[in-house]
Amino acid sequence: MFSRSKAGLNPEAQKVVTQLSVMSAGRKMPKMLKLCNEDYIKHKTIMKAWSVKRKQEKEAEERSIKKQYRSIREAFEDLKLASPKLFEKANEHEYGKRFPLEMRIPTEYPPRQIWYYDYVPRKRND
Amino acid sequence: MSFNSRRTFSTTAAAFKVGCAMVKPVHHKVKIRKKFLSPRFPELKIDPSDIRSPKYKPYLTQPDRVKDYYHNTLKSDLLLVGYRHDQVKVEGVKRRQWDMTSPYHLNRPLRKPRGQVVPSPDIQPRDWRNVPQFETITLNCWVKEAKLKPQMAIAGSLQLQQMTGCKTKPIYAKTNVPTWKVRPGMKMGAKVTLAGKYASQFLTTLTEIVLPRIRDFKGISNKAGDRYGNIAFGLQPEHIKFFPEIENNQDSWPQTFGVDITLHTSAQTDADARILLSALGIPFAGTERVPKNLLNDVKESTIDSNVEDVKSVETVKAVKASEPVS
Amino acid sequence: MITGTVAEREFTKAQKYPIPAHRGVWFPKGMPDIKHGRDRRFKQEVNLPKEILEGDAEDLENVGRPISANPRITEADKKNDQTSLERELPRTLYLLLKQNGQWKFPTFQLENDETALNQVAENGLRQLGGDNINTWSVSGTPAAVIKYVNGNILPYGTSVDHEGVSREYLMKSHVVAGQFVPQQGKGVEEYKWLVKEEIQPLVEKPYFDQVRHLLAQI
Numbered sequence: 001m002f003s004r005s006k007a008g009l010n011p012e013a014q015k016v017v018t019q020l021s022v023m024s025a026g027r028k029m030p031k032m033l034k035l036c037n038e039d040y041i042k043h044k045t046i047m048k049a050w051s052v053k054r055k056q057e058k059e060a061e062e063r064s065i066k067k068q069y070r071s072i073r074e075a076f077e078d079l080k081l082a083s084p085k086l087f088e089k090a091n092e093h094e095y096g097k098r099f100p101l102e103m104r105i106p107t108e109y110p111p112r113q114i115w116y117y118d119y120v121p122r123k124r125n126d
Numbered sequence: 127m128s129f130n131s132r133r134t135f136s137t138t139a140a141a142f143k144v145g146c147a148m149v150k151p152v153h154h155k156v157k158i159r160k161k162f163l164s165p166r167f168p169e170l171k172i173d174p175s176d177i178r179s180p181k182y183k184p185y186l187t188q189p190d191r192v193k194d195y196y197h198n199t200l201k202s203d204l205l206l207v208g209y210r211h212d213q214v215k216v217e218g219v220k221r222r223q224w225d226m227t228s229p230y231h232l233n234r235p236l237r238k239p240r241g242q243v244v245p246s247p248d249i250q251p252r253d254w255r256n257v258p259q260f261e262t263i264t265l266n267c268w269v270k271e272a273k274l275k276p277q278m279a280i281a282g283s284l285q286l287q288q289m290t291g292c293k294t295k296p297i298y299a300k301t302n303v304p305t306w307k308v309r310p311g312m313k314m315g316a317k318v319t320l321a322g323k324y325a326s327q328f329l330t331t332l333t334e335i336v337l338p339r340i341r342d343f344k345g346i347s348n349k350a351g352d353r354y355g356n357i358a359f360g361l362q363p364e365h366i367k368f369f370p371e372i373e374n375n376q377d378s379w380p381q382t383f384g385v386d387i388t389l390h391t392s393a394q395t396d397a398d399a400r401i402l403l404s405a406l407g408i409p410f411a412g413t414e415r416v417p418k419n420l421l422n423d424v425k426e427s428t429i430d431s432n433v434e435d436v437k438s439v440e441t442v443k444a445v446k447a448s449e450p451v452s
Numbered sequence: 453m454i455t456g457t458v459a460e461r462e463f464t465k466a467q468k469y470p471i472p473a474h475r476g477v478w479f480p481k482g483m484p485d486i487k488h489g490r491d492r493r494f495k496q497e498v499n500l501p502k503e504i505l506e507g508d509a510e511d512l513e514n515v516g517r518p519i520s521a522n523p524r525i526t527e528a529d530k531k532n533d534q535t536s537l538e539r540e541l542p543r544t545l546y547l548l549l550k551q552n553g554q555w556k557f558p559t560f561q562l563e564n565d566e567t568a569l570n571q572v573a574e575n576g577l578r579q580l581g582g583d584n585i586n587t588w589s590v591s592g593t594p595a596a597v598i599k600y601v602n603g604n605i606l607p608y609g610t611s612v613d614h615e616g617v618s619r620e621y622l623m624k625s626h627v628v629a630g631q632f633v634p635q636q637g638k639g640v641e642e643y644k645w646l647v648k649e650e651i652q653p654l655v656e657k658p659y660f661d662q663v664r665h666l667l668a669q670i
Contacts (some may be wrong), residue, residue: 094207
């Protein structure tokens with residue numbers, strides 16, 4: 001039988017063997033779950049219901065973004081009639097626009113200071 | 127030897143065969159998977175999405191805050207930022223016809239596109255379906271020292287696995303450069319492509335822990351990008367030490383290796399991809415150049431301006447601007 | 453021979469490793485199935501060394517203090533203080549003002565057509581709510597238009613050939629820092645930071661129907 005013993009190797013080789021064993025997935029495979037029929041049906045039902053729910057949420061989001069798109073179009077059509085000058089200004093391309101770094105990805109729990117109230121605008125030196 | 131089987135030049139072999147196929151020709155069209163025919167190994171016939179299958183992998187096991195933030199807030203903002211009224215399709219560079227000055231041009235594959243080897247896709251106007259979305263991250267770790275010490279490639283691979291929590295794939299040298307002692311087939315490091323929760327996790331680690339701690343980091347260059355919405359940048363070996371997985375185990379990492387990171391998005395242009403990534407907390411620095419054909423992508427105005435000017439004086443007074451602040 | 457760091461050794465000491473199978477030994481819960489020092493039949497239990505968990509959670513100087521999450525329900529939630537920005541942390545809040553006895557998003561008169569719409573909105577907000585608010589205008593693109601004839605809202609998609617149509621364009625901004633402090637003599641009677649469901653009963657129905665799809669569900 002092949003021995004996994006690392007004794008007798010020089011430290012360099014031993015290090016490589018350790019590194020390879022950390023990466024190899026062979027012995028870290030979790031054991032397969034064995035479900036009884038009742039548990040299996042329970043699992044299937046829950047997963048199905050969940051996937052239906054996710055599908056509904058996805059469709060609702062799609063409807064919402066489509067509506068937003070239509071209302072932007074309507075606003076522009078209207079602005080074009082009302083004021084061509086403002087239309088030109090609103091319709092400029094916005095490449096190079098950046099979101100502010102202060103807008104961060106929300107976290108699960110709030111930080112110690114929830115909101116920064118003492119904002120003072122920087123004075124421009126013209 | 128029978129009379130019938132004698133082969134003559136006046137007939138063909140086919141004449142002695144049956145006139146029609148014995149097998150119905152479906153075997154060309156329907157792929158037969160032998161595992162379904164055999165009664166052995168019933169568990170291998172179960173679909174991998176079924177929990178009884180040995181290939182089953184649980185999915186969506188935890189909330190993904192990057193994804194949630196995108197769908198709750200960023201998507202509608204990006205639609206507003208990217209929308210231009212009367213925007214038209216910007217044609218990509220396509221393969222060209224031959225000019226037919228030579229008879230050999232007939233049936234030749236089309237000419238290469240002007241200035242590039244492969245054609246580039248058209249850029250469609252912004253729409254509710256093509257709002258840019260963050261997709262995957264690719265990490266590529268090319269270990270230069272691996273050409274003399276092959277075990278370094280393993281260390282680089284392990285480092286990537288430590289940083290991402292995903293299984294890596296080895297990368298090999300492709301060229302033969304005798305002066306650099308590089309030969310094809312040498313293992314030179316590893317790469318890994320992250321998607322879903324692994325990509326979100328890596329992105330948040332990068333933007334919240336690693337990038338803020340790099341002293342001289344101003345931002346990713348605004349010139350980076352492959353023109354089609356994928357932004358790449360590199361991290362130096364000393365920056366890798368800021369990853370918590372490496373930092374908390376410094377004894378095991380006397381040497382770290384630089385990594386090239388590519389952020390893949392579904393944006394059609396790099397400029398759009400940068401707007402999206404800035405929303406996910408990645409800073410950008412330097413001057414940005416947007417190709418001219420992207421700047422003039424709206425239809426020429428069809429309004430007769432003289433008539434409208436008179437009309438607008440009356441209506442503009444009634445125009446108000448209102449603002450929901452969120 | 454002692455190997456590993458101090459932390460590693462403390463961690464190893466705190467673990468309860470399973471007993472491997474022996475010939476002639478009866479295991480009441482079945483034969484152990486051990487891989488990498490853990491029994492694969494059961495859920496893995498990781499015991500953290502005791503020292504890490506000791507100490508006061510509030511003591512910020514102590515690096516080894518136990519980790520405790522801040523509550524998601526704040527003081528403002530308990531008091532139902534709708535003027536606070538610290539309420540309903542998981543949700544998107546919108547600023548609503550009561551002007552001329554009517555609840556609405558902040559609304560500003562357009563003086564000329566020299567300034568872009570989003571700039572007008574940004575300037576107007578600072579006139580109503582003071583300079584100490586940091587907002588980021590999302591885009592110059594209007595998110596929607598609401599059309600009025602004689603003070604009544606026209607339904608979505610109505611043609612605009614009517615005489616005397618007045619319009620409201622909705623521009624989106626994010627508040628990043630600072631706060632909205634109503635200024636004297638600007639006509640702001642009240643202000644509230646509200647989520648989508650709270651806006652519905654407050655504003656008029658035709659107005660809400662026009663803006664419903666713009667408001668975030670979460």
